């Protein structure tokens with residue numbers, strides 16, 4: 001199964017960088033979210049594919065029309081936290097408050113319970129597993145934050161599976177849709193979203209997608225915005241990951257969506273026999 005998801009955030013929501021870290025910095029940048037969402041909406045309309053959108057609470061508070069548009073078009077919405085901070089830099093209390101705020105904002109706009117979650121930068125690691133407890137206590141039923149390989153923001157290599165599973169933490173259970181990777185020369189490579197998707201040629205992405213039985217994508221509106229301003233003085237790797245392949249990314253994305261069948265998380269959830277998947281204790 002190939003699952004289509006987006007993280008709704010602005011072009012300046014770049015992690016690990018002081019000039020894009022908080023609302024004090026965000027207020028200095030122009031907004032590009034409407035045009036960038038419209039590009040995605042228009043294409044999804046054309047191909048009639050459903051997707052799941054993980055929306056920042058800050059976006060929902062600032063531009064509630066975006067959330068209304070997602071819902072009125074029949075797409076699902078989940079939370080990507082309110083303020084897009086790396087969770088392992090937060091205390092459990094601060095994270096819980098931020099999550100609660102995002103859920104309430106989304107519910108106030110949509111009238112529905114937000115039950116899907118994705119962490120900014122996939123920032124759940126073994127040392128902040130307490131996140132799962134908070135997710136469950138706030139009514140989150142499905143998580144898509146596990147990055148089952150080492151990465152700059154942490155990652156969760158001990159999850160050690162590229163398939164949906166029941167994640168068990170401290171006796172609690174949560175449905176998990178991890179990001180997937182492919183092995184190249186014995187190393188895991190991510191290719192299904194963000195800078196990694198923009199970096200690899202389409203022929204590789206197509207080949208890896210054909211080979212896998214599970215693909216979890218994670219696109220951002222900025223991934224397809226070749227005209228976005230460049231944040232000055234980003235560290236080299238962050239510049240590379242933020243801006244590589246922007247001009248060809250949307251064509252690549254259109255090809256992927258045309259060559260393969262995609263579904264949203266709700267559809268995937270229905271298709272999976274949760275009694276039969278692996279239970280992974282973290």
Ligand SMILES: [Zn+2]
Nearest residue numbers: 007009120121
């Ligand atoms: Zn994000």
